[in-house]
Structures are given as C-alpha cells and as structure tokens.
Amino acid sequence: MSTVxxxxxxxxxxxxxxxxxxxxxxxxxxxDGVAKIxxxxxxxxxxxxxxxxxxxxxxLNLEEDEVxxxxxxxxxxxxxxxxxxxxxRLLSVPVGRALLGRTVDALGNPVDGKGPIAAKENYPVEKxxxxxxVRQSVSQPLxxxxxxxxSMIPIGRGQRELIIGDRGTGKTTIAIDTIINQAKINxxxxxxxxxxxxxxxxxYVAVGQKNSNIVRTLVALEAAGxxxxxxIVAAPAADNPANQYLAPYSxxxxxxxxxxxxxxxxxxxxxxxxxxxxxxxISLILKRPSGREAYPGDVFxxxxxxxxxxxxxxxxxxxxxxxxxxxxxxxxxxYIPTNVISITDGQIFLETDLFNQGIRPAVSVGLSxxxxxxxxxxxxxxxxxGKLKGELAQFRELAAFAQFGSDLDAKTKAQLDRxxxxxxxxxxxxxxxxxxxLQVAVLFAMQKGFFESVxxxxxxxxxxxxxxxxxxxxxxxxxxxxxxxxxxQDLETKLQAACAEWKGAFTA
Amino acid sequence: MATGNKQIDALxxxxxxxxxxxxxxxxxxxxxxxxxxxxxxxxxxxxxxxxYRRLIAAEIARGxxxxxxxxxxxPGVLSAIAATMTTRYRRPVTSIARRNxxxxxxxxxxxxxxVYESSVAxxxxxxxxxx
Numbered sequence: 001m002s003t004v005x006x007x008x009x010x011x012x013x014x015x016x017x018x019x020x021x022x023x024x025x026x027x028x029x030x031x032d033g034v035a036k037i038x039x040x041x042x043x044x045x046x047x048x049x050x051x052x053x054x055x056x057x058x059x060l061n062l063e064e065d066e067v068x069x070x071x072x073x074x075x076x077x078x079x080x081x082x083x084x085x086x087x088x089r090l091l092s093v094p095v096g097r098a099l100l101g102r103t104v105d106a107l108g109n110p111v112d113g114k115g116p117i118a119a120k121e122n123y124p125v126e127k128x129x130x131x132x133x134v135r136q137s138v139s140q141p142l143x144x145x146x147x148x149x150x151s152m153i154p155i156g157r158g159q160r161e162l163i164i165g166d167r168g169t170g171k172t173t174i175a176i177d178t179i180i181n182q183a184k185i186n187x188x189x190x191x192x193x194x195x196x197x198x199x200x201x202x203x204y205v206a207v208g209q210k211n212s213n214i215v216r217t218l219v220a221l222e223a224a225g226x227x228x229x230x231x232i233v234a235a236p237a238a239d240n241p242a243n244q245y246l247a248p249y250s251x252x253x254x255x256x257x258x259x260x261x262x263x264x265x266x267x268x269x270x271x272x273x274x275x276x277x278x279x280x281x282i283s284l285i286l287k288r289p290s291g292r293e294a295y296p297g298d299v300f301x302x303x304x305x306x307x308x309x310x311x312x313x314x315x316x317x318x319x320x321x322x323x324x325x326x327x328x329x330x331x332x333x334x335y336i337p338t339n340v341i342s343i344t345d346g347q348i349f350l351e352t353d354l355f356n357q358g359i360r361p362a363v364s365v366g367l368s369x370x371x372x373x374x375x376x377x378x379x380x381x382x383x384x385x386g387k388l389k390g391e392l393a394q395f396r397e398l399a400a401f402a403q404f405g406s407d408l409d410a411k412t413k414a415q416l417d418r419x420x421x422x423x424x425x426x427x428x429x430x431x432x433x434x435x436x437x438l439q440v441a442v443l444f445a446m447q448k449g450f451f452e453s454v455x456x457x458x459x460x461x462x463x464x465x466x467x468x469x470x471x472x473x474x475x476x477x478x479x480x481x482x483x484x485x486x487x488x489q490d491l492e493t494k495l496q497a498a499c500a501e502w503k504g505a506f507t508a
Numbered sequence: 509m510a511t512g513n514k515q516i517d518a519l520x521x522x523x524x525x526x527x528x529x530x531x532x533x534x535x536x537x538x539x540x541x542x543x544x545x546x547x548x549x550x551x552x553x554x555x556x557x558x559x560y561r562r563l564i565a566a567e568i569a570r571g572x573x574x575x576x577x578x579x580x581x582x583p584g585v586l587s588a589i590a591a592t593m594t595t596r597y598r599r600p601v602t603s604i605a606r607r608n609x610x611x612x613x614x615x616x617x618x619x620x621x622x623v624y625e626s627s628v629a630x631x632x633x634x635x636x637x638x639x
Contacts, residue, residue, distance in 0.1 A: 019617070019626035020634070038562075039621040064521075065563070 023086040025049075025067060030078045033240045034285045037067045043086045046126055050085045053077040057084070058091055058242070061286045068286045070242035072107060090126065093250045094119030095257035100201065103218065103232040106243040106250050111234060123253040125246060129308035136312045138345070138372045142200065142266065142320050145181030145433020146174060148363045148426040151385035151443060152392070153348055156376025157200070157264050158312025160321040162340055164332060165350030169362050171324045172213075173430045174348065175268040176220055178322065179204060181433035182266055183226030198317075201258050202230040203267040205251035207244050208274030211236045220431055237274075244278035252309045252319075259311070259319040267310065271324035272303055276336045293335050300339050307343050332367070346370035359423060360430070365392045378436065379486035384443035388422060395419020421451050424459035434467065437481040441470050444487070445499045454506075462506060469502040516552055520559035524567065531599055533567050570620040573601050576608040577615050578627070593619055 025039030035057060043049065043059045049069055051057055055078065061068030071078065093108035098119045103112040110117050138156035155161045163171045182200040189197035204221075206214045214234050221227045231254055235247035248269050258265035269275065276299055283296035291297050303323075310321035323344065325337050330352060332341065341347055346369045354362035374382050398416055402408060408416070425446055428434065434442075442463055445451060454462045470478055477494055484491065523545075527537045541560070550556055573593045575586060586603045593601035601619060608616070614627035625631075 019615075019624040020630070022623045022625060023621050024623050025621060038566075041621045065566070 025084045027051075027078060027080055027082045027084060028066065029080065030071070030075055032281075032285045033071055033075060033242055034282065035069045035071055035075070035078060035084070037069055037084050038065065040067045040084065040086060043067055044090070046090055048087045048089050048091050050087055051078055052082050052084075056087075058246075060282070061288070070245070070282055072240075072242050072246070075240075090124045091246070092122040092124045093253050095121050095123045095254050099231045099254060101228045101230070103214075103234055104250075106233065106235045106239070106247040108250060108254075121257065123257055125249045125253050126305075127253065127256065127309065129305065130311045130313055134311075134313050134316075136314045137375070138312055139375050140312070140318070141376045141378055141436075142178075142264075143181055143185065143433075143436045144174065144178040145184070145435070146177055146361055146428060147434055147439050147442065148361055148365075148428070149174070149348060150377075150436060150439055151381055152365060152389040153346065153363070153368050153370040154372070154374065154377040154381070155320065155322075155370060156312075156372045157320050158310065158318035159346070159370070159372050159376065160307045160310045160323065160344040161370060162323050162325060162344040162347035163350070164325045164327060164337060164341070164347050165362070166327050166330055166352045169350035169352055169355045170360060170430070171326070171350060172217065172270055174350075174361055175204070175270060175322050175324060176217060177431060177433045178202075178266065179221060179230055179268065180224040180226045180431060181435075183221075183224065183229045184433065184435070186229055187225070198264050199229070200264045200266050200320075202226070203233065203251045203255050203265060204230060205233040205235075205248050205267065205269050207235050207247050207269065207271060208237050208278060209234075209270065211238065224431060241278040241281040244275065245282055248272070248275055248306055252306060255319045256309060259313060259317040261317065262315075263317040264320070265317065266320045266322065269306075269321065269323040271326055272340055273324075273326045273336055276302065295335060299336070300343075303336075303340055304343050307340075345372055358427070360427060363426075365389060366396060380440045380481060380484075381436065381443075383487050384440055384447050388443070391415075392419060392422055395422070417456075418452075420456050421454075421459055422446065424456060425451065425463050427460050435478070435482070437478040438467055438470055440481050440487070441474075441478065441495060441498070442466055444492075444495050445502075448496065448499065450499045450503050465506055466499070466502050469505075470498065474498050513552070513555065516555050516559055519550060519556050520563055523556075523560045524563040527564060528567070532571055533564055538564065566620070569618075570597075571599060571601055572619070573603040574618045575603055575605050575615055576611060576618070576627070577605060578607075578609050578611040578613050581605050581615075589617060593617075 023040060023042040025037040027035050028038050029036040040049065043062065045059060045062055047059050049057045049059055051071065055071055055073035057069035057071045059067050059069050094117055096119045098117050102110055102114060102117060105111050138158045140157040142155045142157045143150055144155060163174055165171050179202040182202055186199040189199060204217065214236060218232060221230055233247050233251040235244040251267055255265040255267040276295060279299065279302055280295050284290060284294065288296045307321055307323060310319045312318035323340060325340050327334065327337055349364040349367035350362045351364040354364065394415060398412055402416060445466055451459055451462060477498055480491060523541045526541055527533055529537060545553060545557065573589050575589055586605055590601055590603035597619065611627035611629045616627045616630060617624040
C-alpha cells in the first residue's frame with residue numbers, strides 16, 4: 001500500500017515542480033489608457049494581457065517590435081519597466097440568466113452593489129457573426145408598443161433597426177419603451193402558460209452616457225417592472241475609452257447566449273456615435289492612420305461586425321438590435337450615420353421640428369423605413385394600418401402645399417383632415433407602450449371613421465378614452481384579437497359594435 | 509521598441525541585420541557597425557544607436573537562457589537547460605546563472621520574452637492569484 005502512496009506522492013511532486021511557461025513583455029510607455037509594450041512576441045490579436053496589480057489589457061496593435069494594448073482598469077499604478085504577461089485567452093464576459101436584472105460594466109463585473117453574479121458560462125466578446133446558412137428570414141414581430149412604429153415601421157425578431165435623430169428627440173425613450181413593452185408581453189405570455197410563447201430578454205448598452213441618464217433609465221425600467229428581464233451594460237462617459245469601445249461587444253455576447261440557447265433577445269446600443277468616437281480616440285493614440293473626420297479606416301467594420309451578430313437562427317433563437325445614432329442638425333449624410341444606415345435593415349428617423357411641435361414620438365414617416373416590411377407584422381395590424389404610411393406621407397406633402405393656397409378642393413381638405421387626425425392619434429406619452437391588440441382596436445376605430453366627428457384638438461383625449469374603454473370593458477375582445485392575431489368577419493363585427501358603444505358614451 | 513521615427517527604426521534594424529552571423533550576434537560585426545556609424549554619422553545618431561542597442565540586447569536575450577536560482581546550482585543543470593532550450597527554440601542557446609534569493613527555492617529561466625517559472629515564489633504567487 002505504501003508503494004501506491006509513494007507513487008501518488010511522486011506524481012504530485014512531478015506536477016508541482018513542472019515549469020510554467022509565460023510569455024512576457026516590458027512596459028515602455030503608458031499614456032491615455034494605452035500601454036506600449038516591448039516583447040510579448042507570442043501575443044495574439046485581441047488577447048488579454050495581464051498587467052501588475054491585477055489590471056488587464058487587450059493587445060490591439062501587433063507591430064514588429066512592440067505591442068499596443070488598451071488597459072482596462074486603473075492605469076495609475078503602471079510604470080515603465082513593469083512586466084506584462086500574455087494569458088492565452090481572448091477577452092470574455094459572463095453570460096446567462098444570472099445577469100438579468102443586473103447592471104454590469106464592459107467586462108461583466110457588477111456595478112449595482114447587488115453582490116456577485118453567479119454566471120456559469122463565459123462568452124468571448126469578439127465573435128464572428130452567424131453565416132448565411134444558419135440564418136432564417138425575419139418574420140416574427142417584435143412589438144415596440146409605439147403605435148406609429150408597430151403600424152408603419154414594423155420591427156421583426158432578428159432585425160437591426162436604427163434609431164436616428166438629433167439630441168433630445170426621444171431616441172432613448174423609444175428604446176426604453178420597447179424594452180418595457182417586451183417585459184409587459186413577457187409577463188402576460190408567461191402567465192398564460194402557453195408553451196409556444198417565446199419571451200424576449202433585453203440588453204441595454206449605455207456607451208458614453210452620463211451616469212445620471214443611466215440611473216434615469218434604470219429607474220424607469222424598475223418602475224415599469226422591466227428590470228427583471230433586462231441586463232444593463234454601462235460604460236458611462238467617465239469610463240475610459242477602452243471600456244466604451246468594448247461595451248457593445250460585451251452586450252452582444254450576452255445577447256448571443258440567449259439566441260444560441262433558443263431564446264429571443266433585444267439589444268439596444270445607446271449610442272454608436274459615442275462608440276465610434278471612443279474607437280477613434282483609441283486608434284489615434286495607437287497611431288493608426290486616420291481617415292475621414294479622423295476616424296480610422298476600419299470604423300465601418302467596427303459597426304458592421306457588431307450589428308451582423310444580430311440574427312434569427314434556424315432552430316435557435318434571435319437577437320434583435322436597436323442601434324442608436326445621434327445626428328448633428330439632422331444631418332443623416334454624415335460619415336457614421338450613413339455607415340450605420342447602410343448596415344441596418346431600416347431606420348426610425350426622429351425630427352427635431354416634429355418634436356418641438358409636440359408630435360411625440362417625433363417619427364418622420366418619410367425618412368423612416370423598415371426593410372423587413374410587413375413580413376414582421378401580424379395580419380390584424382396589416383388589415384387596419386396597411387395604408388397608414390402612404391396616407392401620412394401624402395398628408396405631409398399636401399400640408400406643405402396647403403400653406404401657399406387657401407382654396408382647396410373638398411378631396412384635399414378631407415385628406416388633410418384625416419392626416420391631421422392620424423398625427424394626433426399617434427401621439428403617445430413616454431414609457432407608456434400600448435399592447436398590440438389595443439393598437440389594432442384604435443386603428444380600427446380610425447379606419448372606420450369613429451374619430452371623424454371628433455375635433456382634431458380632442459383626438460388625443462378621444463383615443464385615450466377609447467383605450468380605457470377597451471382595457472376596462474372589452475378585455476375579452478382584446479384577448480381574442482391577441483390570440484387570433486387577425487381580424488375575421490366575426491371580430492370585425494364585435495369591434496364595430498364596441499367602437500359604436502364607446503362613441504355613444506364618449507362626450508368630447 | 510519603436511522610437512516613433514520610422515527612419516531611425518529602419519536604420520537600426522538594418523544595422524542589426526549586418527550584426528548577425530548565422531542568426532547570432534557577432535561581436536566583430538557589431539564593432540564594424542559602430543565604426544561605420546562613427547565614420548559616417550547618420551542624422552540622429554544617438555537615437556539610432558539607442559534603438560540599435562535595444563535590438564541587439566533583445567537578440568542576445570533570445571540566445572541566452574538566464575537561469576535565476578535561490579540555492580546552489582549544479583553546472584550540469586545549466587548545461588542541460590542550455591541543451592533543452594537549444595532543441596526547443598532550434599537556435600543556439602547558452603545559459604548563465606544568476607542568484608535571486610527572492611525565489612525562495614527552485615528556478616526561473618528566461619529566454620527572450622519567455623519565462624519558465626518553477627520557483628516556489630512563482631507558485632505562491634500563482635496560488636495567491638487563484639484564491
């Protein structure tokens with residue numbers, strides 16, 4: 001027996017004296033969050049490197065005799081001559097359900113003070129997007145709860161829909177509304193016990209945002225009960241540019257876990273303009289050649305490889321991306337906006353003028369488009385709102401002409417009248433998404449002329465009254481619309497009767 | 509290490525190439541290069557020589573196994589290390605011993621950028637990181 005023990009002890013002794021090989025380098029310079037390192041001859045592109053005092057970095061520039069690394073963490077302790085080691089690992093972040101309801105930094109570390117995250121898996125931050133064969137076309141709707149969007153610019157699961165507009169036009173609000181709506185749908189769907197129901201989990205990536213704005217978003221999500229279905233990845237303005245550059249990729253990795261495990265996820269990148277700026281800062285410090293507006297040559301690839309990771313996979317789940325871009329003075333033809341417009345499957349353009357006129361959400365119907373189109377709409381919405389976009393576009397054109405002349409024919413007046421009613425109908429307060437069945441009911445009432453006798457200024461109140469009427473008194477009818485997702489003769493008759501009942505009771 | 513000036517780096521690299529004989533630094537060739545620089549002084553000569561020195565030092569380090577040890581070391585061990593590294597890197601590697609009491613026990617071998625750690629201090633450090 002003692003021989004056996006000796007054998008084991010010898011084996012342990014051999015193991016414990018086995019030399020560990022490390023590839024090392026020496027810091028030559030540290031500036032603006034970037035370290036230049038001599039050595040590291042075996043380092044891989046995008047590999048994590050270990051600095052003294054626990055800081056880590058990513059090797060981004062591999063040159064003949066030096067390596068440029070962005071440092072993630074405190075650089076104040078680093079000094080010239082410090083030894084740096086390769087780790088042999090690419091940067092990865094924790095993923096899984098354990099992150100739901102949590103706020104994490106770009107590396108997946110909790111920053112909400114709720115304790116450690118019990119994540120069992122890690123996914124690499126950088127990953128090649130799914131190829132052509134594994135993808136499925138986008139055909140399942142993802143309801144935003146915003147009537148103007150769901151009826152005219154529908155978004156499907158696996159789609160990339162850009163939200164673009166000047167500062168203060170309500171871009172983040174649309175994204176937050178969408179997240180809140182997913183949570184509401186999840187609650188109803190999971191409570192119903194329907195085995196076919198697929199919840200949508202959300203990831204909100206805040207890049208370069210003020211901490212106060214992130215807190216506001218967090219509070220809004222918590223108040224709406226949406227935080228339990230949401231992960232917040234925060235790389236605020238005070239964070240170093242390396243973290244701001246990585247945060248969207250970390251968020252995408254977290255979303256991919258849901259997608260690859262047969263679930264649906266929604267990711268909001270708020271916003272990619274600031275992300276491009278952070279990347280430009282890193283690139284300039286790394287002395288990479290700069291191009292237009294001083295952005296590096298691969299700034300298109302920066303966003304294309306990120307947004308291509310959103311997909312609907314055959315036999316698996318989906319990842320829907322809502323990137324946000326901030327324009328300056330409504331200029332959609334600037335460098336970063338045109339890049340992202342060309343990558344995404346459509347855009348929701350928000351206009352400052354509309355916003356200032358009180359039309360909120362300030363969606364510009366002419367410039368907004370969803371390239372997935374009605375494939376991502378339920379039949380009921382198509383039935384009641386199929387012609388709305390055309391009507392509204394025609395209204396805007398006529399309204400512009402009507403400013404010059406006073407004599408308008410009856411047909412034009414009717415079109416203008418109807419258009420202005422639709423505009424009023426689409427006004428919606430922030431953080432108040434409307435369930436799709438209620439949207440169908442309201443649009444049905446519009447289509448059947450129930451709002452025609454109502455004064456234009458009172459349309460908002462009338463629509464609110466109709467919504468309350470349906471929500472409180474026609475719950476069964478709404479459930480029927482939700483379950484059938486299409487309007488047949490029977491449903492139309494019931495809707496007509498319900499609208500007539502409301503109209504009889506409504507006093508403007 | 510790049511100096512930030514491409515011409516200086518290119519010239520230093522050119523001198524390095526001239527200093528190598530069969531992949532190893534030749535002291536005679538280095539003397540020749542220095543004499544040439546003295547005679548035909550290039551612009552920014554000091555910067556060129558600094559860059560050249562760094563390259564030569566890195567090249568020497570690639571062909572030298574620095575064996576750090578805490579206790580006494582047998583010359584046979586040094587020869588064995590040199591032979592093993594020569595086989596592993598497929599280039600001639602010599603070994604030199606350097607006493608380092610901070611290692612507590614065991615060895616640490618450095619060949620160029622690579623460090624082979626089998627010292628007690630290294631293992632304790634790894635244990636501390638893992639806890």
